[in-house]
Amino acid sequence: MSDLPKTPDHIDNHSIPDSRAISFHCPATRTVEVSIGEKVLIASDFFIKSSTQDADSASDRDCLDRFISALNRWDGPGVVIIAGNLLDFLTRSVDSKTIPDSPLFQAFASLCSRTNIQIFVLPGFRDSRLAYDTAAAEQLRQIFPFELALEIDLQIETIDGFEKVRVTAGREFDPVTSATDPYSPVETPWAQHLLADFWPRYQSNKKSKWLHGVERLRDPIVSVRFVISRMTYQKAARFAPWILLPLLLSFLVKIPIVISLPIVNRLKHHAVSLGSQLAYIGAATLIDSAVLLIAILILLRVSYARFITEESENIKTFDINVSARLGAANAIENGYTGLIVGHFLTPELSRVGEGFFACTGSVSQIYVEAPAALGLPAIFRPKKQATWIEIDAGASLHARLLSNTSFAKADSLVEQLLVIKRKDKAVRSGQLASYPDGNDYREDQLPVVKQVRSRRIASAAIFIVGALNLASALTPPIRSRLHFIEEFFPITISRTAGALVAMASIGLMFLAGGVRRGQRQAWIFALALSIGAASLNLIKGGDFEEALALLILALYLVSKRNSFKAPSDRPSLRRGIRALVLGAAAIIIFSTSIIYGYAALIKHNHSISYWGTFIAVGERMAGFSTHFLPGTVNQFAAPALALSGLGLATIALFLAFRPVVDRSKGLSVRFGARSERERARAIVAKYSKGTLDYFALRDDKRYFFAHSCLVAYANYGSVALVSPDPVGPDTTKEQAWKEFLTFANAKGWIVGVLGADEAWLDSYQATGMHSVYVGDEAIVAVKEFRLEGKKNKGLRQAVGRIRKYGYTVEFHDPSRLDPHLKAALMSVMGQSRKGEAERGFSMTLGRVFDPSDKHLLLTVCKDREGTVVGFCQWVPAPGITGFSLDLMRRDLGAHPNGLMDFMIVSTIEYLANHAYENLSLNFATMRAVLSGEMDSMTQRVEKWFLKRMGDSMQIESLWRFNSKFDPHWHPRYVIYDNAEHAPAILLAIARAEALWELPIIGRFLNPADSPLHP
Template sequence: MVPVVPAEQGDGIPVMDGIPVPDAVKVTDVVEVPDVIEVAVGVGSRVMVVSDLLLGSQATPVSTSISIELSQAITRCDGPAVLILAGNLFELLATDRPDPLAALTAHPELTAAVVAFGRGVGRQVLCLPGSRDGRVAWDGSAGRTVVERLGAKLALAVELRVETGAGTREVRVEPGHRFDPRNAVVDPRSPAESPLGHHVAKEILPSLGPAGTWLAGAERLSDPSAFPRFFASRLVYRHLAHYAGWLLIPFVLAIVLELPLTYLIPGVGHHRAGLAPWPLRLVVVGATTTVYLALVLVGALLVSRRTSAAISGAALGPSGGPNDSARAEARALVTSGHAGLITGHTRQPELAMLGPGFYANTGAAGEVVDELPARMGLPPVFRHRRLLSWLEIEAGADLHVRLLHAHQDLAHQDPVSAKPGRRPVERLMARVGPVHDSRPVVVASFPQGCSWPPVADTSRHQRKARRAAAVLIAAVGLIDLVSAVTPPLRGRLGLVLDLVPLSVSKAATALVALAGLGLLALAQAVRRGQRQAWAVSLSLLVGTSVGNLVKGGDWEETAVALLAASYLVATRSSFAAAVDRPSLRRGALTVVTGAIATIVATVAALEVSLSVTDHRLLAPVTAAEAVAQRMVGVRTVALPHRVGDFLNPALLGVGVGLAILLLALAFRPVVNAGLAALAPTAALATIRAREVVRRNGQGTLDYFALRADKTHFFWHASLVAYGVYGSVCLVSPDPIGPEAERDGVWASFRKFADAQGWTVAVLGAAEAWLPVYRSTGMHDLYLGDEGVVDVTSFSLAGGHHKGLRQAVNRIAKYGYTISFHDPAHLDPELATRVRAVMTKSRRGDVERGFSMTLGRIFDPNDQGLLLAVASGPDGEPVAFCQFVPAPGINGYSLDLMRRDDGDHPNGLLDFVVVRTIEHLRQEGMQGLGLNFATMRAVLAGETGESLPQRAQRWVLRRMSGSMQIESLWRFNSKFDPTWQPRYGVYDAPEHALAVAMAIARAESFWELPVIGRFLMPDDAKKGSSDVTSPAPVKSAAPPR
């Protein structure tokens, strides 16, 4: 590399290409720093990767202890090895002395260990400049110091070629700051690069004051993007907390001002319920003042949360986890053939499993400040800790990667106040985090092991919280109904009547009953996690707690309601699902219109009735008020006794009916049609889905994700195909995409579905996906098997296939032939005749299918399909099969199988399948997927001979008369397929019935007894059909 000497400006400031060079440093004798250096790692060798030591020119207790412990780990390495210092070895940015030599001198143990390591046989030391020591890449003096003092090679990235018993595996190592927009640079070798992160470290953080201020530790944040949250946290806990004592002033004033007012309350001065006047006055004052104090505290809490949220919203970069961008790059590398990616920079240690590969972050070796979640929704608490972590790679029979990690909380003291770094209020509010070892231990390994840190499965917590909340709400609703129809206790009612009139108590009784009904109706919506239902339920619970006290002093019911309300508040984060707003608008309009029409019609009828019978009229306003009250169960406006006897129950029934209608529409899950309108265009989504299926489709069912009635959810290079039936989101097939994205795409889709208030289920799940579903708390149920024929080994020879061989030969002897075509380019005349076969072969007016059929034929956009057409002796098509591509088995999968109802020899469909197998074998293909055999293992007796299994077989055989269950299994068995189990996956046992109904609707199982008629679509009920765009089932009638 040619040395670069910048020109001098008139005032002596160095410039390069017209840009001032920071720190007034002349760049001379630049050390060569290649973009990538390739390192061969032989079998039995090891690699140690460590980063973010941030060694300064002056040693600290933490940096000294870290250096000693790390030097011991380096010394323990034996044999051929590579040591990679993956960025931020030095703190050369936010310092007055950016000199690597001073940092190495201040930490002699580590320096000596690294030098001794590099002198060993088969050893290498590599140093990668990071965001805080990027100076090494462009400052010749700093670069030479690293090369000469440590014996290290410099590079911007390392490509490890690890030789293992399973072959060569490639692992890429980078400092990681290029994935952080705040610290990414265009040219790492240019001193003119000055990203936002540099300005924050050099200008903003030093301006916050010395270490003893309430913002101490900002320069050690493990995640720099958390600085706004850090500021908000310290503002609340260390600044505003000093003024918390002022909150007692309203409490004292309330007692002083309210005590004289108790003389104005009727009955307080009298002896009541065993209490003397003064104790009773104190009870009243204490209760009201406690309420006021609670309101003040709640207000202060809300203000602090709003302040924290406003400040925290001022993000210094993109949202998301610090390692998200690097992890996404790792997925792309793993998909392209790499074993994994290792980065540093974020100081967030991680080892994530990405299917056949991994992503790893080395973490840090030094003091960091990270955040802990707080209680009661308050800002997070930031703590100081000593973090030491690194990665080890071992080349053996396979590639092995280990993450070692240790951390210890630090009891820092402020130099000025000599107080602990975390205040008592911070220790009280901070949630307890996971316990870690203070000495380095292996916390994760690849390929045998789980990802670390473990990803919190919020879906399980949400389901538990929603289930418990729904049970509590329903219980409170039932208690309210029972309490409303139970007479109050005389002693309690007397105390209540001293405070409120009897009419108010009666009205409260009616409102409590209505609130109970509302809570019962809202329980299901709360179970779905809808935010609006949560808010309404919380309001009703608070209202019914007051109503129970007013109607009869029922403090037990009040306590239960407040307990349920407290639980809703504590688990509020679990309720974020949306509702269908168009349905809400329609529902509100319908209810308002119905209520107005009911009031107008009833008032008119009431006036006519009273004028005829009593020869008098009520004022219209009074009559309207009486009718409206009776619609909600209140009767404070009197009506003639005889009229009221008939109107009261009728109007209450109308009111309850309108309320139920409103609740049903207001808390309806999001309708999929509304979401489809949000997509840019359906055509663009379909094009993208086709591309994903083309690139990543492997399963025999993957092509069926392109059905026209399925909606697509995209995440990186993966997609999920689904349909919504009521409140159930039915996914089929399994998500399609790179194996490295499996966990990510499913987690993202679950969050998406949860936000819509849907229950998720999977139909036709493969065994390979079950661990992913189970990891999110889902349950699976065996549904049957899909038969896959190995066309390379299939043969008609032998006694086992005697019947099949005779049927095929007989068909051929009678002059039947077969031809193969691409359906997208089929001759129009032949297409017309094939459609005629479809029409003749239908058993019903509308055909069915969702999970294992494409639902169309002869679409020019469906490229690469295979159509096998069997023609009779006269040349007319009599049967056909359509197959879709299945790259996973290097062949095709059956989509549609049809034959006309003419008089043909037995074995016509056998003939089509056998000739297709022979055709695929000639084309050099491997597999052919056939029909799905429902509950095959049960019918075949493979599940056992116990009473439940025998009962299942009996039921299945009884249903086979109308649903072709056993006949399809026996038809597939003739071709000696390999059986691939398929499963149904559902969220929770209480959703099983809803999921079963959704599956029946999706697959159009209207042959089911009793309930089948309710599953039939409208076009089937009308007797219409569309022969040009059918929705066929992946099944075949038993061969004749």
């Protein structure tokens, strides 16, 4: 490759510019002050080339005109920043020795001449040469005045002081374009080889016009899909008419065969009947077409699957801006208000923590991936995009994302006909988003939301179509259609086809659950059964309607194939196959021996052989009855064998299509490596803000890590139950949650959240989830708590009574206990639990006195003899500057009423004296309903139901117990993804919290450890 850029081994060292001159010519950072009343305009990715005629030059000029019209309406003063890729030095159509002229440059010159405007140009990936080539920069500077820098730090003046916003070209956030030394003329990132060397080799002549636009992909990593798309629609589409030739021949060949049939000869003078026969011929040809289509799809999969798989494993293309957005999170943590980048071509303005992230998009024509009809490969649509960011300095900083964008026609007629033109908010003109008071704007939708919708539709359609086909198989066919079928096949074939349709229908109905979970294996079987059952419906009785419904279903499954990639549980699959094979073999052999022995030895019926009995038994297990069995034997054995076969198939299907099951056992396996446990503990210690965050460290929870964040969850069957909300930096928690959803979705899990905080509801809803209120957490402000007053008379008397009898409290660190005290505490704990395991999931740690649990607080209550009679363990809750209740225990001895009250009040007083602010107590289920704050008809019914359950579940008593301490009520929610998954999530919560603690989330539900018992 002689024309590749020179490496350091091939270059003359004397040609490398002096770094000091470079830093003066293009410094790494410039600080620019923006006064109140001024405006900043940031745009990028113009890709201005030479005046040579390029195929996309007209579209680019249209985009430039839209942006120039906005410039002409601006009178200044302010700053214009070009955040990378003003020029395109990588395409071969550009003369490397000249700077192309452009109307944009003239507009910049005019703007600077009529108003007080500063222009800054940041070298991007395609014009990185400006950073080290002073001659090229001076040539451009002769057209309009500007200054160079790698990044700009804007100091935006507001009435509250200055706010910092960083502007960068963005290439450093893209692994295929980032450079270790942006001043180096010899460093060539991977994308530079792709754009400057690889693609030009295939665009050197007019025949390679089908690759036009590959250098303008919104996401360059999808170039493999781009090539496949263009080969399909602009190469292979030319040969599409030839595919119809064998289908036409298939149709013509069938005509003489059908016409020669006796029934047709008798009706050959009736045109209507002849038309009916031709319709059957057409239907058969349609089946041929389906078989041909399947063969083509298989060939395409074999040809391209490896490339697409490698691509999907190496890059996450659903969120192009994610790396830059995480860079914004880091900048905001370091004191910046926001980060603005170019390069990524996907406009965005969104909140990140207490600041914002913005991507300028582009002012040029780009190509975006769009779905195609009939499940065909995606089509890449040209998009005339003109988007930019404006910042106003005033009383506060205001940022806006502005757009003047539209879609252009696809490059070929076939693509224009097949592209699905969905409503796209990116085509709007004007303001798309604003900060801090407006809405966010992101173009990339989380794929989980789309996939869940496709799975729901496919699952419902499979079940409904399966039920309809089962009903059709159980009813007699239409007589006229059956007579025609008998001209082709004997009646036994039609009956067998009917039985097979019934079995396929049952299989489809059973597969609906696996398809709903997105399992690839279930999708393959459902697709195969749909196509097979369509053919069988024609054979069993000419049921066109059912066959058409099945073919439409198969077409939908093919079109949404990317939504079904979740794996099945391989160990369960092996067990399912083993159960089916061994179970069937055992039942057939045993039943054959019994039936043959009964017929031959008891009834002395020698009309059947052992082998014949064996085949007949196997048939009846599968639903057939073509081989003979004696009448009395057949009358009772056939239903039993059929039910046995159905039961075996059900068990095998259930095991084959189970979601991935977590089989880890033991603390070390569940938690993973010790390094992961320590990582989780470090994240909780550093970023914990909620009262439930410490409970993420339970022994039965697994961890998902992303961007310094932790998502704690446990698997209960197919449900991944999350609790608490994700823990980590505010700037990256939402991104971590989205990646966890993608992770769970890939495994086919149902996701639910238990004890969700109200502050997280918007984030959950943004990812397609729903919430339901389940109660309130009681949080006591320890410095405001008072025992005085009439309202607190009962509590004051109870605490005074305990103190009068000589009871005292001590406070300890539970990780450093005296062995004798620890033994006494374990004795109390054993009495209160009566030997049962600790219950709880979202508000219970599940272990006590563990040396690894640092900074916990233990309240120990002793009687006048110094005997331990009760204790409370509290976990740290830095978010409320206090502690959260983990568990409360007391012995079974006779004590004055108010022992629990005494321990809680003593803890409140202790925390108030040690500079703490809050203490989280029990959880009150449906408190707002019981207290009458929610008074709709639905809430009245709920209140009546809860009161009836109060005796066994202590729902109302817990609320009233908490109320004695005059707490602030903090609502908690259960989060679920879809209504049909709500029962599974509720059962998972019941398993996690233990029986009869549903819907209580937390603690004190066993009467033995209730705070209401003396």
